[in-house]
Amino acid sequence: MIKVKSFVFNPIQVNTYVVYDETNECVIIDSGCYFDNEKQELISFLENNNLKPVKVLNTHLHIDHILGNTLLFEKYNLLPQAHKQDDFLLEQAVFFGTSLGISLDKQPPKIGKYLSDNDTVKFGNSELKVIHVPGHSPGSIVFYDEKQHFLFAGDVLFNGSIGRTDLPLCDYDTLIEGIKSKLFTLPDDVIVYAGHGEQTTIGEEKSSNPFFN
Numbered sequence: 001m002i003k004v005k006s007f008v009f010n011p012i013q014v015n016t017y018v019v020y021d022e023t024n025e026c027v028i029i030d031s032g033c034y035f036d037n038e039k040q041e042l043i044s045f046l047e048n049n050n051l052k053p054v055k056v057l058n059t060h061l062h063i064d065h066i067l068g069n070t071l072l073f074e075k076y077n078l079l080p081q082a083h084k085q086d087d088f089l090l091e092q093a094v095f096f097g098t099s100l101g102i103s104l105d106k107q108p109p110k111i112g113k114y115l116s117d118n119d120t121v122k123f124g125n126s127e128l129k130v131i132h133v134p135g136h137s138p139g140s141i142v143f144y145d146e147k148q149h150f151l152f153a154g155d156v157l158f159n160g161s162i163g164r165t166d167l168p169l170c171d172y173d174t175l176i177e178g179i180k181s182k183l184f185t186l187p188d189d190v191i192v193y194a195g196h197g198e199q200t201t202i203g204e205e206k207s208s209n210p211f212f213n
Helices: 036-048 068-078 084-091 092-098 172-183 204-208
Strands: 003-009 014-020 027-028 052-056 080-082 120-123 125-131 142-147 150-154 191-194
Touching: 003 036, 014 036, 014 191, 027 120, 036 068, 052 068, 052 120, 068 080, 084 092, 125 172
Parallel strands: 027 052, 052 080, 150 191
Antiparallel strands: 003 014, 014 027, 120 125, 125 142, 142 150
16 A cells, blocks of 8 residues: 655745655655755655655656755665656756756756656555656656556646646647546546645546636
């Protein structure tokens, strides 16, 4: 049985998720911790619950979602896993950070493994399916638990909204089509853990999200 612990980190209020099961192996999704107290909060939770991080996952590589990757690499020797089409965002991370008032003293770690549509991420006794839903970024991916009916949507789908499409290499039509064809075909009771804001469900967004009604 998978458990999910969420944190809200950095000035852009990113949701970071620690996902773990009865084996105490865990994956960390969108590690956004930036301030020292945020970094300590994340590490303390892992240590106090005897969790063993085995994978660092990114739904996409916008700067606010990767700020904690350096910490996790230095402490656990784990390189992040993400989609190859977002590689260019890593190259521009320092620049984008500065434009948002976020200073980086070093380049974030490179991607250790590329994830593609329909891949499976395994940890402990659990697994998450990778679903590629571009539009917010070329390499935006969602992590879906088919057994327990929840997913980690990053900035693809929010409670009552969708990800921005006014950033480099974003595309509104691609994002809308991807949500309709790949997410709205999932069961209505699937819980959506978004990259920002409150959680929702697929059914709720299909019926009330203003971008689809």
